[in-house]
Amino acid sequence: MRSESHSRGSAVIPRVRILTGEPRDGAHGLVPAERSGARALQAPEREAIFDIRELSVSYEGSPALTGVSMRIERGLITAVIGPSGCGKSTFLRCLNRMNDSVRGFTLTGSVRYHGHDVYGAGVDPVEVRRRIGMVFQRPNPLPKSIYDNVAWAPRNLKMKARLEERVERSLRAAALWEEVKDRLGKSALGLSGGQQQRLCIARAMAIEPDVLLLDEPASALDPVASASIEELLHTLKHRYTIVIVTHNMQQAARIADRTAFFSLASSGELRAGTLVEYNDTEEIFTRPRDPRTGDYVTGRFG
Ligand SMILES: Nc1ncnc2c1ncn2[C@@H]1O[C@H](COP(=O)(O)OP(=O)(O)OP(=O)(O)O)[C@@H](O)[C@H]1O
Numbered sequence: 001m002r003s004e005s006h007s008r009g010s011a012v013i014p015r016v017r018i019l020t021g022e023p024r025d026g027a028h029g030l031v032p033a034e035r036s037g038a039r040a041l042q043a044p045e046r047e048a049i050f051d052i053r054e055l056s057v058s059y060e061g062s063p064a065l066t067g068v069s070m071r072i073e074r075g076l077i078t079a080v081i082g083p084s085g086c087g088k089s090t091f092l093r094c095l096n097r098m099n100d101s102v103r104g105f106t107l108t109g110s111v112r113y114h115g116h117d118v119y120g121a122g123v124d125p126v127e128v129r130r131r132i133g134m135v136f137q138r139p140n141p142l143p144k145s146i147y148d149n150v151a152w153a154p155r156n157l158k159m160k161a162r163l164e165e166r167v168e169r170s171l172r173a174a175a176l177w178e179e180v181k182d183r184l185g186k187s188a189l190g191l192s193g194g195q196q197q198r199l200c201i202a203r204a205m206a207i208e209p210d211v212l213l214l215d216e217p218a219s220a221l222d223p224v225a226s227a228s229i230e231e232l233l234h235t236l237k238h239r240y241t242i243v244i245v246t247h248n249m250q251q252a253a254r255i256a257d258r259t260a261f262f263s264l265a266s267s268g269e270l271r272a273g274t275l276v277e278y279n280d281t282e283e284i285f286t287r288p289r290d291p292r293t294g295d296y297v298t299g300r301f302g
């Protein structure tokens, strides 16, 4: 990606401070520092990994998401919650251009990653996905050995030096090494669901991305396997910026630093997903500013 857009993008990221106990402007819950007043805390200003502005998406002309603006900050776990069909997966997939091949997909607005326009002319989607890895709802190991699953992307990207070390490192980081070190040559399809999902996380990490996007990674797992994925995400957040879609409110409350609540809004006859509220997770769950958020997190809706 081009470096000139880096400086251009960085320049437009607003400086923000986080307020406590006062109403916040805008859906993103962050107030420009110059307007934040005397009660502003000296909260650290984190770097925005993603700066998303007025993102709208349609499939075959039907709107799926409208007017989403938010910053996703470095080194945090950001949860995306909301009722089915409100565009959570669509949003996540816009961050690493996973929707590109979907027929009839159109996008307006901008997604900046470290200041680079992800959809800018000349940006290579493969390079985007190298930096921004993704894990899906259903574990999807390749019908290959455990080793080859993890080695697959590095081999394709010509990252073949010290491959064995890389595979071991990724499996250790995914808390799977001890369980599979004696069966690396065996089929990945023989692993349990929870192990397969950790293998998919290891596979995503093998090419050392900067961001991990996870779309309901634990929803197909039993509570024990789900808990081990949560534990794993806790350990990974020091190295990665993580964005996770989840339907599980307790999971979001337990693991996420920030939470974005999306919902469906009507405009005439059309209904499309929109960002209702984005804030520290604790605020979203204990002091939501928008009644729609309160209704959702307390189970009255959705
Ligand atoms: N590939 C696609 N082609 C056409 N429409 C799509 C496609 N993917 C999603 N949509 C539509 O976009 C809207 C948002 O879908 P999306 O899958 O992003 O929602 P979601 O919030 O992830 O839902 P869920 O919680 O059920 O996973 C829906 O109306 C859906 O039908």
Ligand SMILES: [Mg+2]
Pocket (backbone or CB within 6 Å): 088, 089, 090, 215
């Ligand atoms: Mg989804």
